[in-house]
Amino acid sequence: MEKENWINEVMQSTKGMKPVEANPFLFEKIAHKIELSRRDEVQAKSFSKGWALAASLVITVNLISFTYMLKNKPSHQKEIGYQALSKEMGLVQTSNY
Numbered sequence: 001m002e003k004e005n006w007i008n009e010v011m012q013s014t015k016g017m018k019p020v021e022a023n024p025f026l027f028e029k030i031a032h033k034i035e036l037s038r039r040d041e042v043q044a045k046s047f048s049k050g051w052a053l054a055a056s057l058v059i060t061v062n063l064i065s066f067t068y069m070l071k072n073k074p075s076h077q078k079e080i081g082y083q084a085l086s087k088e089m090g091l092v093q094t095s096n097y
Contacts (some may be wrong), residue, residue, distance in 0.1 A: 089093075
């Protein structure tokens with residue numbers, strides 16, 4: 001009996017309460033926050049794409065210059081050989097590089 005009285009008291013205590021009303025702008029606030037987070041994701045992706053493009057460009061330029069240097073290496077060695085030969089033969093070099 002005591003348990004039933006307690007239950008009745010609790011139920012009676014809620015008699016004068018009104019139902020909770022939601023904020024009329026709650027949906028707009030949530031939608032706005034979702035839109036902001038999507039914009040941040042897009043900006044972060046474009047930022048990382050820019051850095052990736054710049055890094056790939058630097059790597060490409062380095063590879064091209066490295067390949068160019070490798071191609072010119074034998075001609076540089078030939079020139080050194082020619083200079084050594086000209087010193088051996090006592091020839092005078094007339095051009096300055």
